[in-house]
Every structure is written in C-alpha cells, then in structure tokens.
Amino acid sequence: MNWLSNLVRPKLRALVRKTDVPDNLWTNCPSCGQMLYHRDLEANLHVCSKCGHHLRLRAHKRIEMLFDEGRFETVATPEALVDPLRFRDRKRYGERLRDAQAATGMADAIVLAEGTIGGHIAVIAALDFEFMGGSMGVAVGNAFLAGARLAVRRRAPFIAISSSGGARMQEGILALMQLPRTVIAVQEVREAGLPYITVLADPTTGGVSASFAMLGDIAIAEPGAVIGFAGARVIEETIRQTLPDGFQRSEYLHEHGMLDLVVPRSELKPTLARLLRLLGESSGASSEGAARLAADP
Amino acid sequence: MAELEARLEELRHLSGGGDIDVVEEVGRVQSRIDRQLRQTYAKLSAWQKVQVARHPERPHFGDYVGTLVEDWTPLAGDRLYGDDSAILGGLGRLRGRTIVIMGHEKGASTEMRVKHNFGMAHPEGYRKARRLMRMAERFRLPVITLVDTPGAFPGIGAEERGQAEAIARSIDTCLGVRTPLVSAIIGEGGSGGAIALAAGDAVLMLEHAVYSVISPEGCASILWRSADQAQLAAEALRLTAQDMQKLGVIDEIVPEPLGGAHREPKTAIEALGDALDGALSRLAHLDGAVLVARRREKYLQMGQKGLG
Numbered sequence: 001m002n003w004l005s006n007l008v009r010p011k012l013r014a015l016v017r018k019t020d021v022p023d024n025l026w027t028n029c030p031s032c033g034q035m036l037y038h039r040d041l042e043a044n045l046h047v048c049s050k051c052g053h054h055l056r057l058r059a060h061k062r063i064e065m066l067f068d069e070g071r072f073e074t075v076a077t078p079e080a081l082v083d084p085l086r087f088r089d090r091k092r093y094g095e096r097l098r099d100a101q102a103a104t105g106m107a108d109a110i111v112l113a114e115g116t117i118g119g120h121i122a123v124i125a126a127l128d129f130e131f132m133g134g135s136m137g138v139a140v141g142n143a144f145l146a147g148a149r150l151a152v153r154r155r156a157p158f159i160a161i162s163s164s165g166g167a168r169m170q171e172g173i174l175a176l177m178q179l180p181r182t183v184i185a186v187q188e189v190r191e192a193g194l195p196y197i198t199v200l201a202d203p204t205t206g207g208v209s210a211s212f213a214m215l216g217d218i219a220i221a222e223p224g225a226v227i228g229f230a231g232a233r234v235i236e237e238t239i240r241q242t243l244p245d246g247f248q249r250s251e252y253l254h255e256h257g258m259l260d261l262v263v264p265r266s267e268l269k270p271t272l273a274r275l276l277r278l279l280g281e282s283s284g285a286s287s288e289g290a291a292r293l294a295a296d297p
Numbered sequence: 298m299a300e301l302e303a304r305l306e307e308l309r310h311l312s313g314g315g316d317i318d319v320v321e322e323v324g325r326v327q328s329r330i331d332r333q334l335r336q337t338y339a340k341l342s343a344w345q346k347v348q349v350a351r352h353p354e355r356p357h358f359g360d361y362v363g364t365l366v367e368d369w370t371p372l373a374g375d376r377l378y379g380d381d382s383a384i385l386g387g388l389g390r391l392r393g394r395t396i397v398i399m400g401h402e403k404g405a406s407t408e409m410r411v412k413h414n415f416g417m418a419h420p421e422g423y424r425k426a427r428r429l430m431r432m433a434e435r436f437r438l439p440v441i442t443l444v445d446t447p448g449a450f451p452g453i454g455a456e457e458r459g460q461a462e463a464i465a466r467s468i469d470t471c472l473g474v475r476t477p478l479v480s481a482i483i484g485e486g487g488s489g490g491a492i493a494l495a496a497g498d499a500v501l502m503l504e505h506a507v508y509s510v511i512s513p514e515g516c517a518s519i520l521w522r523s524a525d526q527a528q529l530a531a532e533a534l535r536l537t538a539q540d541m542q543k544l545g546v547i548d549e550i551v552p553e554p555l556g557g558a559h560r561e562p563k564t565a566i567e568a569l570g571d572a573l574d575g576a577l578s579r580l581a582h583l584d585g586a587v588l589v590a591r592r593r594e595k596y597l598q599m600g601q602k603g604l605g
Contacts, residue, residue: 084544084603085535089520138600145597167488167510169520172534173546174603176488176510180496180596183468187593207510209461210449210489215469229461229489230451234515238451248456256457 029053031224045265054222054265056202058104059111059128062161066124066269072115075123077107078146080139085172093170096132104131108139109164112147114154118273120280123151126161127208134164136208137171141178144212148185157195157276162213166206179211186215195279197272200227200250200259218275220261220268221250227258302330334556341505343531347513349505350484354559356566357416358385358400358443361483364563365391365570366398374425378458381422383414383450384494386429391441392574397433399426399494400443403484416485417450420463423493427470430478434585439477439577442494447512449490464493471496472593475585479576481551481569482506482538483558498592499576500546502538503569504553508546509536535604545602549576 025038031053045065046055057065064070087093101107109131114123125147127134144160151158167175189196198216200209202225209229221227228248236243246252250262263271304326341349349355362369366389373380386399403416426442433440449460471478471494480497486508502508511519513531518524541547551572558565580588 081601081603084600085533086604087533089530089533141600169511169516169534171600172510173508173536173541173544174600176492176508177546177596177599179465179489179492180468180472181599183465183472183496184593184596187469187473205461207489210464210493211468212465214459214462214465227461228456229449229464230456235451235453235456239453241453243453247453252457256459258459258462 027055030055047265052223052264054202054224056129056163058130059106059126059161059163062126062201063111063113063115063124065265066117066159066272067113067115067122068117068119072113072124075112075114075147075150077110077112077139077143080108080137080142083170084138084174085170087170087172089170096170100131104128106131108143109134109136110140110143112143112150114150114156117269117276120273120276121154121156122159122272122276123147123154123156124159124161127164129163129165129203132168134162134208135166135168135175136164136178136182136211137168137175138178140168141181144178144182145185148189151189151194152192155192155194157197157279158189159197159199159272160212160216161199161201162204162208163201164204164206164208164213166208166210176207179207182212183215186212190217195275197275199268199272201225203227205229205231214258217279218261219259220263220271221253221259222268223250223262223264225250227253331555338505338556342528343507343534343537344513344528346505346537347485347507347527347531349557349559350507352557352559353405354562355484356558356562357405357445357484358402359405360562361400361443361566361569362387362389362398364566365573366396367391372425372429375421375428377421377424379419379421381414381419381425382412383416383418383446384422384426386425388438391577392570394574394577395438396441396577397429397438398441398443399429400441400483401446401490401494403445414450416446417448418446418490418493419450419452419455420458420460423449423463423467426494427467430470430474434474434476437476439479439580440474440497441573441577442471442478442480442497444480444482444486444491444495445484446487446490447485448487449493461489464489467493468496472596473589475589477577477580477583477588478592479573479580481573482508482547483569487512496592496596498580498588498595499548501549501551501569501572501576502541502547503551503558503565504538505557506538507531507536508538508541509534540604543604545599 027036029048032051034050083094111126197218200221204227253259254262369389371387385402401416402413404410404413478497479499480495481501513527514524516530517526538550554561554564
C-alpha cells in the first residue's frame with residue numbers, strides 16, 4: 001500500500017532472486033556426482049566431462065543437435081482425445097497432463113520435426129522424458145503416425161528417438177493399442193522403401209521398446225542407456241537374483257545382438273548423416289527429397 | 298453362495314428317497330442360487346472380474362484345443378533358440394476348417410503351471426508364434442490366437458534374448474499376415490505379452506476376461522505407491538470386456554455360462570468355438586491384401602473414441 005511495499009519489497013525480492021540463479025548454473029552428474037558448469041555442459045552436448053555419462057536431453061535439444069546448423073521445422077502434431085478413460089489415481093490424469101504441459105511447454109511427450117542432416121532431408125520423431133516419463137498414449141501414437149506419413153510424403157528417412165518408460169498407464173488399453181498403431185507406422189515407412197532409423201536414449205523400456213523402438217532397420221543407442229522390456233526392479237522381484245553388471249544397458253544389448261551401434265552423442269550427427277548418405281543412394285530419399293522440401297516447405 | 302450350494306448338496310442327497318417336498322425344495326434352492334449368481338455376475342466389479350479371469354479352474358488353451366480342435370498336431374520351437382511352453386501352437390481342424398491355432402497356456406496343476414511358466418512367455422514363445430503365423434500365411438490357413446497371460450516373463454534370459462524385440466516383431470507379423478487372424482482374450486490379457494498375439498482382424502473376448510496395459514497390482518504400486526490399492530487401479534484401468542467394447546478395442550463379447558467359465562467349462566468352450574467359427578466364416582472370402590488393409594485401418598481408428 002505504501003512505497004515500502006510497492007517499490008522496496010519487489011526490489012529486495014529481485015535482489016534475493018539473483019542469488020538463486022547460481023544454483024541453476026551447476027548440475028551434478030547423476031552418475032559420478034561431478035559438478036558440471038552449464039556452459040561446459042552445453043558445449044559438451046550434456047555429456048559429463050569426467051565420466052562420459054550421457055545426461056537426459058529434452059526432445060527439442062536433441063533435434064536441434066542433429067539437424068544442420070540447428071535449423072529445422074517443427075511439425076504440428078495431430079489433435080488427440082484427451083483423457084479417454086477419465087482416469088484418476090491420487091490425482092486426475094487431466095490435471096497431470098495440464099501440469100506436464102505447463103512444465104514443458106509441450107502438448108504431449110513427442111516432438112516432430114523435419115530438416116536436413118548432412119544435407120539429407122529427414123523427419124525426426126523424438127520423445128521427451130520430461131513429459132510424464134516420455135510415456136506413450138493416443139497423442140504420441142497419433143503424432144508418430146503423422147511423422148511416418150510425412151516421411152513417406154517427403155520420400156525422406158524416418159528417425160525415431162526414444163526416451164520413455166513405456167505405455168501411459170492413465171490411458172489404459174488405448175495406450176497398449178499404440179503398440180500396433182506405431183508398428184503400422186513403421187510398416188508404412190518400410191513399404192515405401194525408406195530407411196527407418198531408431199536412436200535409443202535413456203530410458204527405452206516397456207511398450208515403447210516392445211513396438212517402434214525395436215523395429216529400426218538400423219538401431220543405434222546412446223552409451224549407457226537403459227533399454228529393455230521389463231523394469232529392473234520387477235525382474236529382481238520376480239527371479240530374486242541380483243542382476244548382472246551393466247544389465248539392460250546399451251553396451252549389454254549390443255553385445256547380445258540387439259543393436260547395431262552404440263554411438264556417443266558427439267558422433268551421432270555424423271553417423272546419421274553417413275547412414276542417410278549410404279541408404280539414400282538406393283532409396284531415392286536424400287537430395288531429391290531435399291529439393292522437394294525447398295519447394296514445399 | 299457357498300452356503301446355498303452346501304444346502305443344495307444336502308438336499309440332493311436326501312432326494313435320493315424320492316420325497317416330493319425335498320424335490321421341490323431342491324428346485325427352490327437351485328433357482329435361488331441361479332438368481333444370486335446372475336445378480337452377482339451381472340455386476341461384478343473390475344477387481345472381481347480380475348479374480349474370475351485368473352481363476353485356476355478357468356478353461357485354458359489346452360482345454361479349448363482338446364475340445365474344439367480335431368487332428369490336433371502341436372508344432373514346437375522358434376528355430377532360433379528353443380521352445381517355449383508358455384505359448385503353444387499347432388495345426389488342426391476347427392468345425393471342419395483347417396487352422397493354425399496358438400495361445401498362452403497357464404497350466405492347470407501346480408506342476409503344469411511351473412512347466413508352462415504361468416503363461417508368461419520368453420522371446421522364443423513370440424518367435425514361435427511368428428513362425429507359425431508365417432507358415433499359416435504360406436498355406437493360406439486362417440490363424441486363431443487365444444490370449445491368456447499375466448504378461449511377458451520378466452527375467453534375465455528373456456531380456457538378453459530380446460523380449461521387447463520379439464514382442465514388437467510378433468505384433469508386426471500379426472498386422473502383416475495375409476491370412477485371416479482371429480484373436481480371443483480368454484482370461485488375462487496382460488499388456489505387451491497379450492497384444493503380441495492379439496492384433497487380429499477380429500478380437501473376441503470372454504465376458505469376464507480382462508485386458509490391460511498393466512496389471513492392477515503393478516499400476517497401483519506405481520500410481521498409488523501401494524500394491525494394496527489394486528482394486529482402485531482395476532476400476533480406473535477400465536479393463537473389462539464391456540469397457541473394451543465401448544472403446545472399440547474388441548469386436549465381440551462371448552457370453553460365459555452363469556457364474557463364469559470355470560463353472561461350466563464345456564459350455565464356455567463350445568460358445569467360444571461357435572464365435573471363432575463365425576468370425577472365421579465372415580473373413581474367409583476376403584483376399585489377403587484386403588485383410589491386411591482392413592486390419593491396419595481397424596487399429597488406426599482405435600483411440601479416437603473414449604468412454605465419455
């Protein structure tokens with residue numbers, strides 16, 4: 001009401017707030033605990049400079065990291081039925097969704113984008129773990145299908161980047177039905193003769209691993225990512241044994257023949273560019289598609 | 298219910314003497330039992346349905362095959378690693394039609410349950426299923442899959458040998474085979490392990506079977522942080538056949554005898570036999586490419602309709 005509360009208090013608050021900022025400048029590596037400065041972390045593509053741990057990345061960041069000059073077009077994701085079961089646990093699902101949307105600025109757990117990688121046009125669908133654990137419900141399924149179909153229209157390779165705990169429980173059986181639906185998307189890309197490349201990031205489990213994530217023509221994983229069907233805790237409780245070292249990690253899957261490549265983040269873009277070049281020559285995807293993109297943005 | 302049944306037993310025993318009063322009383326008690334069963338089963342809660350779907354005496358894959366399939370010839374192995382007893386499959390004839398039939402087997406006794414790993418398949422099970430579906434396609438035989446599993450087995454070997462990949466490829470094959478594929482959820486439709494065999498042209502479901510993305514216990518322990526809240530989770534997941542039909546996930550509910558399939562297995566098995574035969578007849582005239590296109594379209598349409 002007076003100048004003290006109107007003017008001084010906000011200024012004081014602003015001063016205090018400034019002291020909060022340094023907290024966000026440092027991140028502890030979740031693996032080795034090393035303090036990582038945000039600029040260094042950014043420059044190092046969110047990989048720990050001490051132990052090489054690949055920190056989780058937001059979907060937008062991943063996409064930006066892969067497309068040439070960080071330039072790309074995000075593609076609008078289709079509308080989906082909201083909360084089809086009117087699900088409620090300790091909290092309403094509708095509320096959880098709104099909270100996730102507010103926290104992430106995303107409509108749901110997936111981002112679609114098109115752009116070029118090493119000059120080759122590509123469509124990327126990337127899941128974002130920050131949005132309800134990257135879980136797959138109707139909206140993610142619809143968007144994944146839209147991404148596959150865009151790739152087919154563009155005659156472009158389709159790249160799926162997964163970071164997800166699996167199907168979204170709050171959408172019940174309709175979440176499970178996204179397994180066949182996303183598999184159909186993969187089939188459409190396959191039948192169009194286009195490459196479908198998966199990049200498995202931490203984590204890729206449950207219904208996402210048991211559908212589109214494990215069907216790549218070429219399967220790439222980031223180092224140290226947890227990839228599997230069942231959760232480690234469920235397995236331990238079922239078989240009452242301790243799990244072997246490195247169980248369900250990328251390197252372990254690679255050793256067991258489930259992945260083509262384990263590629264560090266810094267090598268991911270050149271690897272994808274090389275694959276697109278090699279596969280584009282026969283699928284007729286690459287440069288022709290890029291020309292079409294330029295003509296039909 | 299148990300009380301009434303005990304009384305009935307007693308009366309039946311007495312009625313050996315041919316006493317008319319007793320015969321009348323038997324009739325009265327029997328109709329009370331039927332009425333009560335009908336009332337109880339008409340409004341089973343989701344959690345009660347889970348219990349009925351898991352009932353150990355509920356008919357299993359082997360019971361259906363034993364009754365419905367002539368010239369049953371089991372076929373084994375994935376040709377890659379091993380044979381999985383949690384998923385059985387083979388050739389035979391259903392109502393005069395040669396078919397390939399496969400499904401989860403839970404086992405009827407403790408010993409058999411262990412042998413069949415409680416219907417929880419390893420990758421080999423799904424790979425065997427794929428192999429048999431492909432074979433059916435080659436010989437233009439329709440495929441029937443019977444789904445009854447708590448879920449795919451969570452174990453070290455299963456993960457090492459690519460459980461997720463095996464399920465994904467099995468779904469891929471279900472959606473791609475150019476031959477009729479009819480699935481029936483006969484007990485528990487447990488998540489990825491169930492859909493791996495169930496992406497068919499027609500999906501039937503027994504009246505008291507359940508179908509879910511996660512077990513109520515698993516869902517409760519994650520969302521309610523306590524497996525004790527499984528009843529609440531069962532309700533929230535909308536896992537009953539009646540919900541599935543409203544959501545457009547299944548095509549047909551197959552009625553169960555009064556009191557559930559375990560009370561009159563023979564009736565339940567024949568009812569499913571009729572429903573399978575009907576579904577196959579409706580698909581028999583369709584060309585492979587048309588079947589695949591329609592099957593995909595059916596799944597693409599799912600999720601556009603909620604419970605409102």
